[in-house]
Amino acid sequence: MTFSELKPEITKITTNASTTSDEKLLNICKLLETSVDYYNWVGFYFKNGDKHELKLGPYVGEPTDHTIIPFGKGICGQVAVSNQNFVVPDVKAQDNYIACSITVKAEIVVPIFVNGENIGQIDIDSNTADPFTEADERFLEFVCKEVAKIL
Template sequence: MFHPTVYQGTLEENYETVLLQLKGLTYEESDLIANLSNASALLNQFLEDINWVGFYLNKGEELVLGPFQGLPACIRIPFHKGVCGYAATTKQTVVVKNVHEFPGHIACDGATNSEIVLPILKDGELIGVLDIDSPRLNRFNEIDQKYLEQFVQIIVETIPTN
């Protein structure tokens, strides 16, 4: 059973707690959708100043909406469009301080002003991306990136090897 946590430490200490919580939630569970569902719920209750958190899954030449928390979202994102598409094609984390300055940004929610997208890679293959949006400019920093990359790695470790 999950018990909501009041995060009262430093940002780093709080992220360490979230990583432990994710390990507990995904322990001995290999179902990707179940793990992504709990992961998005965990981040939604932890992260402040966000308006959307969720996953898009690789379906060939596009990303398709997966488990998320927030308002209804764009269902399909071609690899060549938006922040998610860019992260998918480059296979690198993308931090956008102001989405209105990102060429080709897809505005699923007009309230979004900043975004971080992290690729989910298993043995070099793109599984999908973790997408987090915020109504605040410059919401995401190097600490967020560092710990969210670790968060994604915990998810990757639950995916069975083919």
């Protein structure tokens, strides 16, 4: 499925009145992981209350020990501080990378903003080297804007 074909599917998930927010987030993870062949782990992290850390939300893929990530640590922790998208073509080239699986070769993290505040992010790992393009970034920004509407 192309990103333009996925957009209405994302909107359908986020506007489904019969599902909870967590169910919607999990359904988005499932849709992305099954529809984009190089999205091998798809999940959400959210700011953990008043703490300077992220807490793992719904996700699809290999289990991870990284359920809490301090701000500034790893790619997700850096996005929590920078408020910027972070595309990592080769995770081995990153000094501040938290390895979730030895099969992961690339990662993309896009923040979610609610009322101008970075409240979380979508995190995608790929077992393919350097797969992410600007089209992935724009699409995931769209996903994050749709997700922001349900939070």
